[in-house]
Amino acid sequence: MGNSLSDKLLSQFSEFVAARLGLHFPRKRWPELERKIDLTAREFGFESAEHYYRTQSAAAWLDRIRVPTLVVQSRDDSFIPFDIFAHPAFRENPCLELLATDHGGHLGYFSWEKPRFWADGVVLSWME
Numbered sequence: 001m002g003n004s005l006s007d008k009l010l011s012q013f014s015e016f017v018a019a020r021l022g023l024h025f026p027r028k029r030w031p032e033l034e035r036k037i038d039l040t041a042r043e044f045g046f047e048s049a050e051h052y053y054r055t056q057s058a059a060a061w062l063d064r065i066r067v068p069t070l071v072v073q074s075r076d077d078s079f080i081p082f083d084i085f086a087h088p089a090f091r092e093n094p095c096l097e098l099l100a101t102d103h104g105g106h107l108g109y110f111s112w113e114k115p116r117f118w119a120d121g122v123v124l125s126w127m128e
Contacts, residue, residue, distance in 0.1 A: 008081055061091045072123070097126070
């Protein structure tokens, strides 16, 4: 295994691709998957996938947020490990509020019933 991506991230990505696209990446193929993710990052000007995730993450800025900010995140997001929301800024910065749902997936805040886009109502209620 290379040193760019964590086993946890590769596992989550592999599960996501399997669930959404029916493609399976067994653990023995993770080095190949990691190389492809790394190549994609390089094509967009980053040194590696690790460089992309390190430099593009909002984590370094969370403690500097000075306007009330609601972060809506599901615990079952297949791309974003929920443990990153243990970041100290979520406890210490009074301008940050985390609304965590058990389900919703990655950007999956849609409902089969009305209202279809339930996150909109959550955000409007929070703004009031």
